[in-house]
Amino acid sequence: MSVDVQDPPLVLGSGHGGMAARRAVVRWAWRLFRREWRQQLLVLALLLVAVAATTAGLGVAANTLGTQSSSFGTADHLVTVSSTGAQLDADVAALRSAFGTAEVIEHQNIPVPGSANPVDLRAQDPHGPYGRSMLRLNAGRYPQGPDEIAVTDGVAKIFSLHLGGTWDQGGRHRTVVGLVENPLKLLDRFALVAPGRASPPDHVIVLIRATQTEFAGKTLPDGVSVEIRGEEPDTASVGVLMLATIGLLFVGLLAVAGFTVMAQRRLRALGMLGAIGASHRHIRLVLVANGAVIGAVGALAGAAAGLAGWFAFSPRLESLVGHRIDRFQLPWLAVLVAVLLAIVTAVCAAWWPARAAARVPVVSALSARPVPPRPARRFAALGGVLLLGGLGSLVAAQQTKPLFIIGGVVATALGLLLLAPVGIAGLGRLARLAPLAPRLALRDLARYRARSSAALAAIALAVGIAAAVALGAAVSVAKAAAPTGGNLPADQLIVWLSENALNGPVPSLTPAQADNARLRVDAIAADLHATSVLPLQAAVDPNAPQVGGSGGREPMQLGKPHPITVDGRQGFRYSSADAVPLFVATSELLGHYGIDPTSIDAGTDIVTSRADLDSYDLFPGRYRDWRPRLQHAPLPTYTSLPGTLLTTHAVQSLHLTPIPAGWLVRAPRPLTQAQIDRAQRTALAAGLSVETRPTGADLARLADNVTGTGIAVALGVLAMTVGLIRSETARDLRTLTAAGARRGTRRALTAATAGALALLGAVIGTAGAYLALLAWYHREPHWLGHVPVLDLAAILVGLPVVAYAGGWLLAGKEAPTLARQPLD
Incomplete structure (x- = not known):
């Protein structure tokens, strides 16, 4: 008797293929990126700009704030002694005896003709244990003898001094042997003499380094005052990262639209991948890996560009912030976090289109049919909950609680963004009331709801920020013009x-x-x-x-x-x-x-x-x-x-x-x-x-600039989005051309698409800004009655009009013939 072993039947798509299959899919995703990086240039450029701006911003934030080191040096206690004569010597000796190492800096006030602020004559050892970081020699040498002095540039200009010249002050002649500065405070005007040569001093500073316990256990001389070096939290870097997160959210919304278009364009290839046995997980991995590659390339290139910009700008920043800057003094951990945030943003933006593409049946994918839009009510329910929670958090913040403020702003913004699909669905329902070309455009937006909703959310975010700034500035201007309250009357x-x-x-x-x-x-x-x-x-x-x-x-x-x-x-x-x-x-x-x-x-x-x-x-x-x-x-x-x-x-x-x-x-x-x-x-x-009393003029100018910037960003998003939409519907445009549609019809299609998105984004963004500020000023809502008419008119009327006109002027190009079909 013979036995024939039959192979088990092959079931496509049932296994996962192990690591080998994942490596093959990732390699295909990498080849896809190398082949189509030009089509993904938009997302790459946005990520690069966002990370570059964040990196340079972190450098500016970390080096802009004033530092206590300008008066403390490397010490942590500053003791001011105002006694004179023998008592002064006894007090300084007592401090030296109590703390061991102590640096003594004598100060004498030199009057300046025509000014209420004197110049500080400072007797300090340039190589002192704690104060050496507060001195820097720019030219010449430090003073050593009794008749030598070094001055800062400010003092040299006031008294018309130069290196090698003589300063006659109070009947005493001193030779200028050096030009110095306080690198931690460039605006510090002082003259430097050798230790012990500022006699008699008006007051004496003693720098001490000790723990709180050690300092509290010592007995200090009578009549001294003590300053303790406080903590200097890096709040500016945290603020930059928060702004970067908002910017990356905006980039992520645009990336969702880009990845959605790419997934639709590659739907047949993804269907073929599923037909030869790839699972849903493998198909998702293709797009997610592609997103990770784009995020990594954009983030690393952005970090390099940001560092280059920081190194180029930092010399100019020194004169603006008033102290010397170490080019490599950057919050490197925060820079790393910004790079990781950019990569995570790209991966998250690719995940949702990847999830939708993986769920498309193989036959539908091979036919390249558009994915039916999901019901918008699910997003609306979640968006409504987040919106109510965010507004409640802003009310509970009472304008004083940072955690509630941050949580309220983020939740309100996310809630409004999740309501974007409802707006797109509403446009689809209104399409039946419109003429032919706008009707086709609105129905096309509703049919490709995932892509359109992401673009609408990005427009609403940009417009909402601009509207919030304009409304807030209007409130500040109104408060400045109020007859009561504030710091001073207006006259x-x-x-x-x-x-x-x-x-x-x-x-x-x-x-x-x-x-x-x-x-x-x-x-x-x-x-x-x-x-x-x-x-x-x-x-x-x-x-x-x-x-x-x-x-x-x-x-x-x-x-x-x-x-x-x-x-x-x-x-x-x-x-x-x-x-x-x-x-x-x-x-x-x-x-x-x-x-x-x-x-x-x-x-x-x-x-x-x-x-x-x-x-x-x-x-x-x-x-x-x-x-x-x-x-x-x-x-x-x-x-x-x-x-x-x-x-x-x-x-x-x-x-x-x-x-x-x-x-x-x-x-x-x-x-x-x-x-x-x-x-x-x-x-x-x-x-x-x-x-x-603040006039509000600066805030009004800021509001105008921010409004213009928000409108420009929204128009840029519209140009990108409409370009994606028109490229994705190229076959439909060819069909319309073959059916006899004229150039005016094609222009009306593009113009209606841009105008509808602009109008809806302006309405959603402005409404969100009003709701957020109403929660913020819930105790005094009357201030919101001062409406910035010009700014809101530019947003609600100017933006849709410019978008419609731009779409009309830039569209209408003759479509290629039907025989020239693009290859997948």
């Missing part, structure tokens, strides 16, 4: 002696400096035809240490104590965010407000219109146990106007010293931007600063 400005108003040290002026500052203020008042110029005075503790190189002291303020614990010790800290500036209640100021000085009780310490000052303390200083006696009066509620006054009784009882802080100038009418610019230039020449 007033304050000329401050300090750069940071009353949030920084107030310099002590010599009589000549005070006269020059008042001359500048009078010039500003004359230009504004001012009706009044009111001197403002702050109060300082004469025993408090001087701050920085300005020779100034911190003004007294009211602050809310926040309990903290450091190394097991209970303490308090004060934040400038909730500080209340104090002005001395001079007779001129009281008369300006119409208050009779005799109406203030003799024992009153503070005159105010606020009712929440019971929990506030007087700082800086040692006055935590002082409980002031308050008297309420009808004072203005503007944040920068004198609304909380320190009486003469309080100044005398606390042994404080009134000093000039600024001048309040009142004009007969609201200030224009040109008047503000002239006032700022005049004040800057004397080292003064000007504070005014």
